[in-house]
Amino acid sequence: MTRLVVVSAGLSDPSSTRLLADRLSEATVRALGTPVDLEVVELRPLAHAIADHLLSGFPPEPLADAITAVERADAVIAVTPVFTASYSGLFKSFLDVLPQGALAGTPVLVAATAGTARHSLVIEHALRPVFAYLRAVVVPTGVFAASEDFAHPALAERVERAAGELAALLGAGTRDGVRRPADAPRSFDEQVAEPTPFEELLKRASAAD
């Protein structure tokens, strides 16, 4: 079962960000044609928990679950509204509290919504660099939707294309078996489940750079 996690940073309810996220996830499920375990992480109800995590250093329960979902995802669809010429602060704060390596090797579809088409390059100048830093595999097509795009058939075409790319990237299998880079930092749970023997840690400690 493919674990698909949708992260939506829209602030209103209903939000056009969530609307776009739903269209992307539906299209991805269709394109995959296999059973999908779909989980939507709405950031708005987690906003206080995210701020608490930034200040206290640990995630309150519902946020811990959301982080685990992202860590274990085979693929992620990340959608943010554009605020002040970039992704929203809440969206970035969520990325900031993800453990190191959480998205390494994970296929990600990035999308954004805005009030005006003038922000359309936000995908390229803001979202792609941050996911490149997180070592995610971002699909070639990013989906940007200004308010007016919701009345245009071209949006549907773009959604289908991006979803198709994500499905194709996932086609070979799941992240754990196939795409995870060998040197990606191991999560806390992975380290505890399969510890690095101390002799190896000792050898590594004194190994030359």
Added chain:
Amino acid sequence: MSSMQIGVFSVGDVTADPTTGRTPSEHERVKAQVAIAQKAEDIGLDVFATGEHHNPPFISSNPTATMAYIGAKTERIVLSTATTLITTTDPVLIAEDYAKIQHLLDGRVDLMMGRGNTGPVYPWFGKDIRQGINLAIENYALLRRLWSEDVVDWEGRFRTPLQGYTSTPRPLDGVAPFVWHGSIRSPEIAEQAAFYGDGFFHNHIFWPASHTQQMVNFYRQRFEHYGHGAADQAIVGLGGQFFMRERSQDAVREFRPYFDHAPVYGGGPSLEDFSRQTPLTVGSPQQVLERTLSFREYVGDYQRQLFLIDHAGLPLKTVLEQLDLLGEILPAMRAGFEEGRPAHVPDAPTHAARVAAAGGAHDSTVHAVDGVTGQLAEADERASA
């Protein structure tokens, strides 16, 4: 000696009292740590541990000077650290300094290794924070050799090589100070503690119980894996944090401004949320007693419980009152920790017990070799006698 050691650990922060706006001077704070340690001994606690920091607003640089001074003014309490920076401190100096106070305090000393989380401290001491784990592992491997071998030849990655080096004084009675390793979130450090059969201390106070449980259980399993005993015989220490008054509502009312403005979590979760998510207990002595005794439910029977009580701008007078209240519940706390504790769970490590386990004390003095004859000076004397 009791099977369970109970004590306090102090970070040594200079923080304004949010209720009065008054900030203590460094001098007041340095002396306050001494007063707190003396009071800890007076009420019957077993351990006082000081932190180590190299930046404002902390007064906790040079922990061994603090320990030696407190040691001279006390008789019984064990002096320890929480933590000694194994990453940025030269392990050769750690070997010398802690062996020295071991002699001065007749063995009333142990220490806890930590990596330190203040970014700039690493470059200030010529180190790279990204090598934190590697520094902790290599430096400690050297430290152990300096204590266990009289003459050390050594070459590593982070420090200049040693040829024919003898760390002096040698450990008291030939037994090095007991070492705890502290880590909140790094399995590598729990692995290190387990590998050597050393103690593992979880700070506990900033994280949910489930997380502490996961780290401690991991350490226990690896302790068994490396053949030091059963998992429940591993040596575990925990942090804890409380504020108490006879009536719980008074405790909450008095502590809230300190919590809300605390440098570590101020502006974050509410006091109520944080109390639920972490071991922080603000309430009556009975509530503190019950909460503390419940820690065993998720980490098993353990050996050392340290409480953080002097931080966030709490005035010395209040801290001393907290110790009086702790003193009142201390007998019940000790009895509670004894209840149901299996006989095969080891007692908290002490110098005396470790010396006995090593087959008794032996003088480990290394005598200088005569540069001309290549013989020990006293051998020469014997020969000429």
